[in-house]
Amino acid sequence: MTASPTEPTRRLAAVPDLDPAPNPHATQEEVEAALKDTKLAQVLYHDWEAETYDDKWHISYDERCIDYARGRFDAVAGEQDLPYERALELGCGTGFFLLNLMQGGVAKRGSVTDLSPGMVKVALRNADHLGLEVDGRVADAETIPYADNTFDLVVGHAVLHHIPDVEQALRECLRVLKPGGRFVFAGEPTTVGNFYARWLGRITWESVTRVTKLPFLADWRRPQEELDESSRAAALEAVVDLHTFEPTQLEEIAVAAGAVEAKAVTEEFASALLGWPLRTVEYAVPREKLGWGWAQFGLQSWKKLTWVDENVLRHVVPRRFFYNALITGVKP
Template sequence: MTAVADPAPNPHATAEEVKAAYDDPKLANVLYHDWEAGTYDEKWSISYDERCISYATDVFTAVAGAGGQPYSHAMELGSGTGFFLLNLMQGGVAKKGSVTDLSPGMVQVALRNAENLGLDVDGKVADAERIPYDDNTFDLVVGHAVLHHIPDVAQAFGEVLRVLKPGGRFVFAGEPTKIGDRYARRLGRLTWYLTTNLTKLPVLGAWRRPQSELDESSRAAALEAVVDIHTFDPSELEKTARGAGAQDVRAVTEEFSAALAGWPIRTFEAAVPQEKLTVRWRLFAYHLWLRLSALDKKVLSKVLPRELFYNVMITGTKRSS
């Protein structure tokens, strides 16, 4: 396991640092993701068991197919805690891995997760617009919910193609569409407003988080609004990847009804004390998401324009030499 010798994470950004980050999206990304690193898996119900292994491999296969597996060496761009790559490796998609992220805190957590799982993974703190690896290094580059954080997406695609071996593939998933982001954020804001105000009532006081925690969540949300730079039209994202030199480019979208339910549920969970979220509640939320995702995939994807769905996934390959 390769240790990370880059700057230490900063999990307690001050109000002054947050203010400065409004003019510097990369600083905002480091502050926000360092802040979130220690609790990120819990916040997004991330695990490294069959549930998330199946999710990751299903998403990968939905856009890229099953050919070429296992890839010898895969790199995750903007890895966060390693959710996508580590679960793909456990699912047999790749043998060896490298995690990269602009946040030192996230790289540390991803390497710790990989070590706990017994996976062959190294890591670097890395800027997606200047990936610190040699040309033709990887057979596969993946990312989950990362492109929308990168200021210059076209340059990042160029870097991805540079570090891929000829014929290598990239797969990015979990990116917000323009229309999907619009309705998701509105639902989230409405849910936050209703929950935080209704729990002021004495009869619902036990459901209210301490004000200090709500203030901290609001400060994190303010940074989140800065780090979420882009939303995507699927066709325009395909055009950007082709413009960087990718071939065999294909975008697929997912989650419509699942997003309409999922965003209010996630926001509600962030606004109430965690001890109120029982196992029964979490199972309800998870199984509802499964049912609605199946509805989206089997029915709604066949009748609705792909632009209406919340997530876009994209794949492509580097031209063979």
């Protein structure tokens, strides 16, 4: 569903006459219908995840994630004259990328859009808690509900691979950007990176859920109803993840959409090889079993391996083998 291109007003929850309400508990029948309708699958899957998404991915709105978001922006966009006056986040999720970029001095005002009502609701709630000037809408990335030449910056994190027509979405980004405005998208899976990440996650999930069936590890096993719900979500995940990208392909799509100065970079190789098994373990066992020590081990290990990626492996490993791709472009 899309709204008219009039100026939005800020709100903390969906307005009934404009946006649909979140649906966090899809039925089996809805899941089966979504298997044949990718945009319905996007809504159901992300509504299901909205309230727990920040915890699942260790998202915060403090120095740790501000530095991470700003680092991703700087890595692909380089030095810019900051702050941008107004920015839009496409496929905002819980607002992780834009809200942390705003706190990091990249933009003054923000707008968020997502196909999932649940995600828009959480993103606006997060913005309100942070005291940031942000409005939002439930919207399709292929038909962005804002007027031409509205924004100075469009950003997104882990969103392009969910969009059926990526080139059309980038055309829409360029349409709503002012001349000279820039888009920056980060967190997109490369084709090679997605292959090894999927297999690492699958092997880890199967191993942990089987081992925790042993009687003496029973208290390390999540309740069966939670595992069943995760399985339904996993079935939708196979539908919502539509693309992987070669870095060169992303640059070609951006140029075809009408962008200039298109550039893709990649990151996370050794850090991804460790990160995906760690994340899977965290989702397969009760959260209270892992504790602070595990969290610190994961964070410090990721930092060290990221240093290796950026300072050593980037110079010897082809960019297509890294897990994450970032793309930027400018409106002529």
